[in-house]
Amino acid sequence: MPAPALTDFSQLQSWLVANPDALEPGLVLHDKQLYLGPDLTIPVYGTDPFGRPCLCMIHPTLDSTVCDKMLEVVSRLQTEGRRFRPLFALPSEPRIFLITSEISSNHRHRLDLLAGAFPLRTYLVSDALPGEVTPNLHLEDPLSRRGPHSLLEQLPPATLARVERLISAAEVLQPPILLQGHDWPIVFVNQSGSIAALFADEKGLTFTRPHSSQGNAGLRLENDEVVDSAIDYLIRCQINSEPAVAESVTIG
Structure with a gap:
């Protein structure tokens, strides 16, 4: 029952x-x-x-x-x-x-x-x-704030290109993954609820998944492999309709 x-x-x-x-x-x-x-x-x-x-x-x-x-x-x-x-x-x-x-x-x-x-x-x-x-x-979200996409405008070009690829992949999935948040972190939401978050600090952007341990949050990767991993995770979330246990990785 x-x-x-x-x-x-x-x-x-x-x-x-x-x-x-x-x-x-x-x-x-x-x-x-x-x-x-x-x-x-x-x-x-x-x-x-x-x-x-x-x-x-x-x-x-x-x-x-x-x-x-x-x-x-x-x-x-x-x-x-x-x-x-x-x-x-x-x-x-x-x-x-x-x-x-x-x-x-x-x-x-x-x-x-x-x-x-x-x-x-x-x-x-x-x-x-x-x-x-x-x-x-x-x-x-506060009425006076513009939403998650406005946060991307201040990112360095190299970081912006990676993040835009990640977000574009999330939004073209069916059903699309929604973005929420008027400030950092941006939260990725599907039909099961919150499945990932994108944090920002002086080191870059950290893609965090459910049940991530704090010790993994500082891992910084300076290539597109982390984006591929994040996109793969989002696709699996849509297929399974359940968020998986995973770690945090940082987009430099």
């Missing part, structure tokens, strides 16, 4: 800890609280492949205190990041993952402004689709 659909918002925290790739491939979450100070605790936290703090704030509904808390959390880590070095490689570069069930027009405007001030990803969660047992997560 299949597992019951996840409809209770109170179950979402444990589900996300067990399935962090649903938010972003390569993400690692811990089922424990992060204490930042008196009256400032994050229920779920983790890291991305570069060791940046990834803080999940789960709120069925939003009010003004949620935005205030996000600002306080980011400020605390940016100013006191050094004392969190045992937990994060880059403690002063926090990322916020806000998960909620509804966003009013007023809160959407505030979240839009906040997304321009620090890395913020907002997800709307709803009941599982008919025949599915997992919640339906949708990444909400």
